Amino acid sequence: MSIKGKAYLMGAFEHPLRDAPDTSTPQLHGECALGALTDAGLSKDDVDGYFCAGDAPGFGGLSMVDYMGLKNVRHLDSTETGGSSYIVHVGHAAQAIAQGKCSVALITLAGRPRQAGRRPGGPGGGGGGLTDGPPEAGFENIYGGSTHNTYGMCAMRHMYEYGTTSEQLAWIKVAASHHAQWNEHAFLKDVVTVEQVVNSRMISDPLHLLDCCVVTDGGGALIVTSPEVAKSLNRPKVRVMGAGEAPKGPRGGLDLDLTHSGAVWSGPRAFEEAGVTPADIKYASIYDSFTITVLMQLEDLGFCKKGEGGRFVSDGNLISGVGKLPFNTDGGGLCNNHPTNRGGITKVIEAVRQLRGEAHPKVQVKNCDLAIAHGTGGSLGTRHAAATLIMEREA
Amino acid sequence: MSEATEHMTRPIPAPAISIETKPFWDAATEGRFLIKRCTGCGKAHWYPRALCPFCMSAETVWEESPGEGVIYSYSVMHRAPTGPYAIGYVTLDEGPAVLTNFVGVAPDGLAIGMKVKVQFQPTEGGPPVPVFAPA
Numbered sequence: 001m002s003i004k005g006k007a008y009l010m011g012a013f014e015h016p017l018r019d020a021p022d023t024s025t026p027q028l029h030g031e032c033a034l035g036a037l038t039d040a041g042l043s044k045d046d047v048d049g050y051f052c053a054g055d056a057p058g059f060g061g062l063s064m065v066d067y068m069g070l071k072n073v074r075h076l077d078s079t080e081t082g083g084s085s086y087i088v089h090v091g092h093a094a095q096a097i098a099q100g101k102c103s104v105a106l107i108t109l110a111g112r113p114r115q116a117g118r119r120p121g122g123p124g125g126g127g128g129g130l131t132d133g134p135p136e137a138g139f140e141n142i143y144g145g146s147t148h149n150t151y152g153m154c155a156m157r158h159m160y161e162y163g164t165t166s167e168q169l170a171w172i173k174v175a176a177s178h179h180a181q182w183n184e185h186a187f188l189k190d191v192v193t194v195e196q197v198v199n200s201r202m203i204s205d206p207l208h209l210l211d212c213c214v215v216t217d218g219g220g221a222l223i224v225t226s227p228e229v230a231k232s233l234n235r236p237k238v239r240v241m242g243a244g245e246a247p248k249g250p251r252g253g254l255d256l257d258l259t260h261s262g263a264v265w266s267g268p269r270a271f272e273e274a275g276v277t278p279a280d281i282k283y284a285s286i287y288d289s290f291t292i293t294v295l296m297q298l299e300d301l302g303f304c305k306k307g308e309g310g311r312f313v314s315d316g317n318l319i320s321g322v323g324k325l326p327f328n329t330d331g332g333g334l335c336n337n338h339p340t341n342r343g344g345i346t347k348v349i350e351a352v353r354q355l356r357g358e359a360h361p362k363v364q365v366k367n368c369d370l371a372i373a374h375g376t377g378g379s380l381g382t383r384h385a386a387a388t389l390i391m392e393r394e395a
Numbered sequence: 396m397s398e399a400t401e402h403m404t405r406p407i408p409a410p411a412i413s414i415e416t417k418p419f420w421d422a423a424t425e426g427r428f429l430i431k432r433c434t435g436c437g438k439a440h441w442y443p444r445a446l447c448p449f450c451m452s453a454e455t456v457w458e459e460s461p462g463e464g465v466i467y468s469y470s471v472m473h474r475a476p477t478g479p480y481a482i483g484y485v486t487l488d489e490g491p492a493v494l495t496n497f498v499g500v501a502p503d504g505l506a507i508g509m510k511v512k513v514q515f516q517p518t519e520g521g522p523p524v525p526v527f528a529p530a
Contacts, residue, residue, distance in 0.1 A: 021414070023414065023415075023445075024415035024416075026413075026415065026444075027415050031446070033451075034446065034453075043451070044451045067446075067448065068446065068448065130412055131411040131412060131413055132413055132414075135413070135415070137410075137411040138412055138416055138420075138442075139410070139416075139441070139443075139493075141410075142408055142409075142410045142518070142524055143494055143496045144472065145482055145494070146472070148470075148474075149470040149471075152471075152472075153468040153469060153470045153484065154468070155470075156468045156469060156470055157468035157507065160507045202473050203472070203473060204472045204474070205470050205471045206470075250441075250494075251448055252438075252441065252448035253440055253442075253492040253493065254440065254490050254491055254492075256486075258467075382494070
């Protein structure tokens with residue numbers, strides 16, 4: 001399959017400024033985006049793919065998506081290859097369009113090296129102590145936001161709207177600990193009870209110490225191959241069936257909703273592509289930076305209705321061999337591993353083990369032929385990207 | 396006083412100021428709280444931008460706000476070296492939600508829906524920053 005003839009360059013804009021003392025880098029990105037969209041005869045709400053490189057301030061594409069209010073993005077790419085990035089991006093955009101992953105891709109570049117005092121390592125913001133970093137920085141970074149308290153805000157609001165309790169959240173940790181006891185590499189191997197979780201010391205309301213994931217060194221890697229290579233290898237075959245992604249942020253503050261994650265968009269896309277439903281899933285790897293992360297994502301992915309996550313996770317429903325939806329059978333980020341504070345790869349790794357039938361016998365899901373791995377990157381409480389992957393064991 | 400009843404305070408570092416947001420911080424130094432509103436679509440937004448995040452119009456203008464609203468959500472961090480502090484969002488009467496710290500209130504004195512009002516807290520080496528206290 002080739003991209004030949006599958007995509008079109010329909011808008012282009014070069015910013016007229018060559019010296020921009022009065023225009024921030026985010027604003028330059030935004031003005032370039034507006035220029036290219038206007039040139040094409042499109043508007044920002046038509047954009048469903050966003051591509052940027054290291055010149056875009058912030059965390060990957062998340063800050064610029066939020067700054068520009070791009071609310072329909074379902075494909076993100078922040079590949080960085082220096083000055084050639086934007087040519088790489090056109091190729092990647094064409095691939096994404098050919099695969100149906102987006103239909104209008106926006107690629108932006110902007111920066112202000114002339115304002116950096118013309119010295120290497122300068123602050124880049126111009127004179128007078130000005131900076132030129134992520135556009136939200138001045139209005140957010142000063143308030144002591146951490147993962148603990150920004151996720152805490154989500155849990156607090158979820159409890160307020162839906163009556164979710166600390167005991168219900170604790171069941172998520174309890175389930176993870178039941179799995180971790182069988183993992184010889186798990187950072188925390190002790191089985192814990194609901195009482196132990198809710199009586200552990202408060203970190204940031206309403207999240208206790210045992211509502212939080214571990215901090216670990218380490219890493220992981222994955223190999224994805226063509227069907228031909230897969231066939232040539234002497235390993236069980238785990239077939240990629242569907243994937244979805246979606247950024248979500250405060251986006252101007254008018255539709256702030258801390259009880260939903262981007263999974264409400266990434267999940268349905270992945271399920272639709274795979275041609276399956278949540279009811280078909282035998283095993284779920286669900287990002288567990290905190291217990292609330294799991295609960296919100298399970299709701300948003302459609303394993304239960306919004307607001308019913310507390311009841312869904314209670315009474316061992318996530319424990320392999322006990323409940324209806326075995327999750328994070330390696331012990332997850334809550335007990336096993338959260339290498340360099342990025343849990344997405346270990347979610348895929350345990351799903352591969354389950355689909356191969358190579359999970360620990362005490363937690364191996366019987367006839368595990370369909371699995372999901374889902375993650376949240378960034379912060380649910382500010383801006384994040386959700387990613388959903390559905391995999392099938394090929395008989 | 397116990398942790399639960401003592402009013403929370405937290406030293407706040409100087410904010411990052413860009414050419415795009417300098418008017419906000421200049422006003423903050425005078426004790427005025429500004430938000431941005433788009434004259435194209437009429438909507439107010441937060442944090443302030445040159446381009447409207449709702450319609451991408453460049454016709455955004457600064458507007459002085461009384462800084463009144465209600466708490467959307469919050470979380471009290473209990474593990475800080477300078478004592479407990481509260482982060483949260485305030486839904487302004489104008490509509491947008493603002494990330495902030497809550498002051499002038501005990502850790503157990505906050506509630507979702509509580510009416511709050513902006514005030515400015517000094518920073519070291521920078522302009523004062525908006526924080527919110529019970530109205």
